[in-house]
Amino acid sequence: MSGVSSEGMNDRGSLGRIWRIARWEVTRSAGTVDRKTIAVVLVLLLAAGFVGYSAVDDGVGLEDGLYTVAVDEESPYYEVATADRTFRTVDPGEPADLIIYANGHVNPAETAKGNAAHAAFSDAVERHNEALMIAESDTAAAFPVSVTLVYEQREPLEAVGDGDLEADDGDDGTEADGDSLATDGSSDDGTGSETADDDASAIATPEFGGGSIDDSSGPQTPGSITPPFPFQSLVLAFLFVVPMNFVIQAYGSTIMDERINRRGELLLVSPASRYEIVAGKTLPYLLGVTGLVCAIALVIDGGWLSVAAVIPIALLFLAATFVGAMFARSFKELTFVTVTISVFLTTYTFVPAIFTDVTPIALISPLTLVVLDLQGESVRAVEYLFSTAPFYLGSAVLFGLGLGSYREEDMFTQKPVPSKVIDSIATHVRGKASVFAMPIVFIPFVFAIQLLTVSLVFALPETLSLPIIFLVAAGVEEVAKSVHVYAGYAHSRFDSSVKTALGIGAISGLGFFVGEKFTHVVQLVGLPDIVEGQAAFGPTLAGDSLLVLAAIALAPLVLHVVTAMIGALGASRGRRSYLVALVLATAVHATYNLGVIVLVL
Amino acid sequence: MSFNATTEPTWRAKLAIVHREIRSLRAEKTIVLALAIQLVIAGFSGFLVVGLVSLYDPSAVEGGEMAIAVTGEDREAILDIVNQQNTLSAQPYDDPDTAYDAFSERRVAAILEVTRLEDETLRITVTASDEGLGTTLLISELQESLRAVEFEERAANVDRLESQPLPVPETDGANPYVGFTYTILIPLLLFLPVFISGSIAVDSLIEERQRGTLELLRVAPLSFADVIDAKLVATAGLAPLQAVAWLLLLALNGTTIVHPGPLVVLVSVLALCIVAGGLGVALYAPDRRQAQLLYSAGIVGLLVVTTLLPEHPANTIAKFAIGSETTTTWLLLVGYSALGLGSYLLLRVGVSRLKTEGL
Structure with a gap:
């Protein structure tokens, strides 16, 4: 503490104070980890690294001995069955998942396990064949087929016939425009040996390495071609997110520390404002993450775009952790809050990035930009803004929420997380303008939750997943429209007359509607590709009368206003009636959505 | 008689601490959050695999x-x-x-x-x-x-050609998710409760140290070792309970678990081992950052170093679950039990030598 109190911070500017708190944070945090701990951690990580490195060759062995196989020694498959570690051989006659007879007949047990064993065995045979062929000296005979994949963007149907597609003049390399997998298959009329060499190298690359730019540039064997799937780049992109999970652990601890035994009081009474305190405490972690991100980018050959795309993710990680640490009641709770943040943010950034090459919607995750960058593709400024703006906005909102309770009366009190959330929202609810603005601010979170729901229930059968998506989508929007109203009422910011409640509800609903429409417009202007599907409805609409058009545009407005009024009315009557109103509003909203879909279909 | 007179209140006091520990978890709804997190992780990995398998096949x-x-x-x-x-x-x-x-x-x-x-x-x-x-x-x-x-x-x-490629056996109707369910999903669902329990133990002890409430427990009619015991029981007990819940859920979902009993035993002894380790870390390290750093480095180290065993623990779980266990699998179960007990005894010895005034 000496550094803070003795020299007086008045005579410096705001930046000076932030800098001082940041420096203090670094020295104090470094002091909590002694040399012995560092040594122990280093030894542990070194041991893990060493063992991990040596285990890389033969895998972790998660599938070792999973299936039993009774194989006759005369069988042609004897070598495969004994050599592949997924299978454990038992003596012929004993019960097994797979029985292989001398004539090469393979007979699986009549169970799900038997079937799975059969499929696994067929993969093992393929791997065995591949290994046999690699060992052959006559490569041309062993790999008699070479495949070159060329991906091409097809012109939209109307434009066909211009005949100006670049791939037509295949003499100087087929250049598929704007694609990661463009290859130069036709340029080398390869002599036999050259092709063979290429084959061998293509086999040597692990199967999952395919689909990225570097190893599809030559002819491959049928076994080694892979569907376009940016797996390698995706894994590399994932590397950026991993260290963030460790940084937020430390960051959460230091924020939480301030709240234990009123330690933060000392800083609060200093001349530094709470904004400066939080900025100072956050700065070292933000710089640390940035440093890590730059280092990773250097190692995996990512460009500036990767760094610029990952920084907003890091910001959101920190912002969410800050809020979590401000609300948590104990370290235990903090652990769960940080793990929740890790899991949700990782999922949210990772899942869309899987579809980088498939749909432009993947751009809602900044990791997609990283994948594109690693594949050597360019990204337009609009696309960068589209995918990172929600992250910047989201972090700003979260820091705002957390700062709302970074004050003496909230910091040191023990309250359940939900009521802390309500308190911190209430600090921002002042007057009608804020009632209008808050739903707009919540929109990025609404989208995030809706998207996560879709990706998580994806695996469930449709009869289950569709109702879940409907209810969650409607429920989340209703909460976004009414939670600040409830917070306002809980802190007596409005009078509880029916008229006021309805008025506030209407303003809130209007705010959400405006926000939603605004994001639609942004999408339309910035990324017309994404709304390709929606645009399909365009021509049919254009033929209708102006009245119908107005009705279609205004129906959502009416819906949002009405349901927000229901929510506000409930909120004015206390917690229980708010929950009832929320359920009611969600039901109305979901019914409306269902109605629209039925009408459109 | 005098023997009974002294032990009975001790037991009651120990139970009271166990209750206190569980109550605080319940009040904070952390356990609900923990279950939700595990569900999301399982759902996420399920999504990944369904996505990947359908992309490739x-x-x-x-x-x-x-x-x-x-x-x-x-x-x-x-x-x-x-x-x-x-x-x-x-x-x-x-x-x-x-x-x-x-x-x-x-x-x-x-x-x-x-x-x-x-x-x-x-x-x-x-x-x-x-x-x-x-x-x-x-x-x-x-x-x-x-x-x-x-x-x-x-x-x-x-x-x-010097050697002939073998004809690939034709297969049909195999569920492509079997391998994933047994080798990734089940081990994941059984390990997560163990690691979470260990983390709770670290946090719980560190927090009492930092808030100074450990002092208050010292006036209770128990030794410090008893307090630690109670914390161990409360947190390590959660893991097998969650494991049972996951196994039931999987069974309801149509995934056959061949040996649920040994799996629950395995989770219990692993939880004993990890929680004892976590408490040891929390006794050694005075600050949460340091303790969590040590704890997570230890977990990562363990997960990697155990690949040196004849079977990785995840593989042991997969084998018990799918019913392909061997003598080695059973021996390893015995080994883990011994390890769990051993780490508990080690913790006791450590605690008895500790100068509690320094905490």
Whole structure:
């Protein structure tokens, strides 16, 4: 503490104070980890690294001995069955998942396990064949087929016939425009040996390495071609997110520390404002993450775009952790809050990035930009803004929420997380303008939750997943429209007359509607590709009368206003009636959505 | 009698501490959050695998025939083989330009240009559109056909090869998720409660140290070792409970768990071991950052170093779950039990030597 109190911070500017708190944070945090701990951690990580490195060759062995196989020694498959570690051989006659007879007949047990064993065995045979062929000296005979994949963007149907597609003049390399997998298959009329060499190298690359730019540039064997799937780049992109999970652990601890035994009081009474305190405490972690991100980018050959795309993710990680640490009641709770943040943010950034090459919607995750960058593709400024703006906005909102309770009366009190959330929202609810603005601010979170729901229930059968998506989508929007109203009422910011409640509800609903429409417009202007599907409805609409058009545009407005009024009315009557109103509003909203879909279909 | 008189209140006091520990977890709803997190992780990995499997094996998801154009001098070599694949229909085109027009007009999904080179190898150039999922489907279907072509061509080269490739057994109707369920999902669902319990133990003890409430417990009619014991029981007990819940859920979902008993025992002893370790870390390190750093480094280290065992713990779990256990598997279970007990005893010895005033 000496550094803070003795020299007086008045005579410096705001930046000076932030800098001082940041420096203090670094020295104090470094002091909590002694040399012995560092040594122990280093030894542990070194041991893990060493063992991990040596285990890389033969895998972790998660599938070792999973299936039993009774194989006759005369069988042609004897070598495969004994050599592949997924299978454990038992003596012929004993019960097994797979029985292989001398004539090469393979007979699986009549169970799900038997079937799975059969499929696994067929993969093992393929791997065995591949290994046999690699060992052959006559490569041309062993790999008699070479495949070159060329991906091409097809012109939209109307434009066909211009005949100006670049791939037509295949003499100087087929250049598929704007694609990661463009290859130069036709340029080398390869002599036999050259092709063979290429084959061998293509086999040597692990199967999952395919689909990225570097190893599809030559002819491959049928076994080694892979569907376009940016797996390698995706894994590399994932590397950026991993260290963030460790940084937020430390960051959460230091924020939480301030709240234990009123330690933060000392800083609060200093001349530094709470904004400066939080900025100072956050700065070292933000710089640390940035440093890590730059280092990773250097190692995996990512460009500036990767760094610029990952920084907003890091910001959101920190912002969410800050809020979590401000609300948590104990370290235990903090652990769960940080793990929740890790899991949700990782999922949210990772899942869309899987579809980088498939749909432009993947751009809602900044990791997609990283994948594109690693594949050597360019990204337009609009696309960068589209995918990172929600992250910047989201972090700003979260820091705002957390700062709302970074004050003496909230910091040191023990309250359940939900009521802390309500308190911190209430600090921002002042007057009608804020009632209008808050739903707009919540929109990025609404989208995030809706998207996560879709990706998580994806695996469930449709009869289950569709109702879940409907209810969650409607429920989340209703909460976004009414939670600040409830917070306002809980802190007596409005009078509880029916008229006021309805008025506030209407303003809130209007705010959400405006926000939603605004994001639609942004999408339309910035990324017309994404709304390709929606645009399909365009021509049919254009033929209708102006009245119908107005009705279609205004129906959502009416819906949002009405349901927000229901929510506000409930909120004015206390917690229980708010929950009832929320359920009611969600039901109305979901019914409306269902109605629209039925009408459109 | 005097013996009884002293032990009974101790037991009651111990139970009170266990209750206190569980109460604080319940009040904070942390356990609900913990279950939700595990569900999300499981759902996420499930999503990944379903996504990945269907990307690589799209025939698992849907049918439908795709037309492709086959052109080039030696197109006859592959025409029949490609047509055998019931998801593809190959059409011969004499003129590459007509084939290209068909491609542009969306009448065919891809063009295969086939040429035999001087060294007798076939060179196939596949031109496909880069239109996303459809292409992914197409390429993985084509891969099947091209592998068949490769097999045929190899068979023609018999005299030039030293060894013969084996025919690949035909399979059908296998659930592609079996391997994932047993080797990833079940171990994940059983390990997570253990690690979470350890983390709770670290946090709980560190927090009492930092808030100074450990002092208050010292006036209770118990030794410090008893306090630690109670914390151990409360947190380590949660893991097998969650494990039972997950196993039940999986069984309801139609996943057969062959040996649930040994699995629960395994989770219990692993939880004992990890929680004892976590408490040891929390006694050694005075600050949460330091303690969590040590704890997580330790967990990562353990997970990697255990690959040196004859079976990785995850593999042991998979084998018990699918019913492929061997003597080694059972011996390892015994070994883990001994380890769990050993770490508990070690913690006790450590605690008894500790100067509690320093905490």
